[in-house]
Amino acid sequence: MFRTIITATALAGFMAGAAQAQENPMVGGAPMFADKNIVENAVNSADHTTLVAAVQAAGLVETLSGPGPFTVFAPTNAAFDNLAEGTVEDLLKPENKDMLTKVLTCHVVAADAMSDAIGQMIMDDNGNHPVETVGGCVLQAQMDGDMITLTDERGRTATVTIADVKQSNGVIHVIDEVLLPAM
Structure with missing residues (x-):
């Protein structure tokens, strides 16, 4: 009986841990x-x-550590590598801090938007939902099969590759391209 209780407790703990791990990838x-x-x-x-180096260079660490809520569409290193050669290095220069801040804040929405909510907004808007960012950009959210895509003001499209990464002050959605403001 005691062994059964211990086994059941251990199994429940494992299942809770597995569920938590599945909730946040x-x-x-x-x-x-x-x-x-x-x-x-x-x-x-x-x-x-x-992305972290860019957030630090732009002076946005304190803001993105704040209470939020924020939805951050977080480009990977590979996404930054897709930009024209020298773009990242130029953006990280102190004299380009304003442009770097604009690019980064075009990846941030002042809301806690999980993928199911974004998908519903896309459906409600007949397949295309405008997303206003903190940086003043308007992204176009659409569905490509079961994946959310975001098109920036230059016509570049990013796909959400990992959705719903919960944070204490919002959510991160990992994307495969850097979104850029109109010039």
């Missing part, structure tokens, strides 16, 4: 914790070192 080889904020989690992702 690993990103960049690191666990994402729902009780940590966007910056605290992003710094642990090996896939987001360029």
Whole structure:
């Protein structure tokens, strides 16, 4: 009887841990914790070192560590690598801080928008939902099969590759392209 209780308790604990792990996926080889904020989690992702460096250079660490809520469409290092050669290096220069801030804030929405809510907004808007960002950009959210895509003001399209990474101050959706403001 005692062994059955211990086994049942261990199994329940394992199942709770497995459910929690499924709720918040690993990103960049690191666990994402729902009780940590966007910056605290992003710094642990090996896939987001360029984004973290850019957030630091733009002076946005304090903002994105704040209460939010924020939805961050987080481009991977590979997404930054897709930009024209030298673009990232130029954006990280101190004299380009305003442009870097504009690019980064075009990835942030002042809301906690999980993928099911975004999908419903897309459906409600007949397949295309405008998303206003903190940086003043308007992204066009659409569905491509069961994947959410975002098209920026230059016509570049990013796909959400990992959705619903819960944070204490919002949510991160990992994307495969950098979204750029209109020029």
